[in-house]
Amino acid sequence: METYKPKLVCFSCNFGWGYLSDAETLSAATLNWIPVACSGKIDTSHILKAFRAGADGVLILGCPEGHCHFQDGNYQTRKKVFLIQKVLDAFGIEPERLTMDLAIDPEGKKIPLLVGQMRNNLLKLGPVKQV
Numbered sequence: 001m002e003t004y005k006p007k008l009v010c011f012s013c014n015f016g017w018g019y020l021s022d023a024e025t026l027s028a029a030t031l032n033w034i035p036v037a038c039s040g041k042i043d044t045s046h047i048l049k050a051f052r053a054g055a056d057g058v059l060i061l062g063c064p065e066g067h068c069h070f071q072d073g074n075y076q077t078r079k080k081v082f083l084i085q086k087v088l089d090a091f092g093i094e095p096e097r098l099t100m101d102l103a104i105d106p107e108g109k110k111i112p113l114l115v116g117q118m119r120n121n122l123l124k125l126g127p128v129k130q131v
Contacts, residue, residue, distance in 0.1 A: 004123065004126065004127060006056040006057060006119050006122035006123055006127075007032070007054055007055045007056050007057075008031075008032060008055060008056065008057045008058070008059060008115060008118055008119055008122065009032045009034065009050040009055045009057075009058050009059070010030060010032060010033045010034065010058075010059045010060075010061065010111070010114075010115050010118075011034050011035075011036050011039065011042050011046070011058070011059070011060045011061065012033065012034070012035055012036070012039075012060075012061035012062075012111060013035075013036060013037075013038055013039045013061060013062045013063050013074070014035050014036065014037055014038075015037075015038065015063060015068075015069045016061070016062065016063035016064070016067070016103070016104040016105070016106075017035075017061045017104070017105050017106075017108060017110075017111060018035065018105065018106070018107070018108025018111055019106055019108075020106040020107050020108070021106075021107050021108035021109075023035065026108045026111060026112075029111075029112045030111055030112050030115050032055075033111065033115075037070075038062075038063075038068065038069060038070040038073040038074075039060055039061070039062030039063070039068075039073055039074045039077040039100075040062075040068065040070050040072070040073015040074060040075075040076050040077050041070075041073065042060060042077055042080075044080055044083075044084060047060075047080070047081075047084055047098065048084070051088075051093075051097075051128070055128075056097065056122045056125070056127055056128050057097040057098065057099070057118055057119075057121070057122045058097070058098045058099075059099055059100075059101070059114060059115060059118045060077060060081065060098075060099070060100040060101070061100075061101050061103070061105075061111065061114065062074035062077055062078075062100060062101070062102050063102065063104060064102050064103055064104055065102055067104070074102055077100065078100060078102070081098055081099075081100045084098055085098055092129060093128055093129065094125055096121065096125070097122065097125065097128065099118060101114060
């Protein structure tokens, strides 16, 4: 029997997460890590596409509230996450498969840790049930 390895996609804001680190090293430590100009630039379709492509979870890392370089991008994404969680729940998919963390980590040291925590949570949930 094959061991379950959760597939996770991590979007992170370039202005708050890992901008002082070497992107190649961080990318190697964090599979499916997608740096974006702002968490507000993550469209609903990007999140849903990740799930359709087989992701078991999506983690979004944005700037703290009130510190978005694009005014309120992180706030807008928080609203998207809330609504998408409701849609996931309506389809029988656990809403905690989509999470968002608003903080700052210029060196990117927390990114692999948060991804690891999310993977552990996904291990407990198991694979996404196809609807």
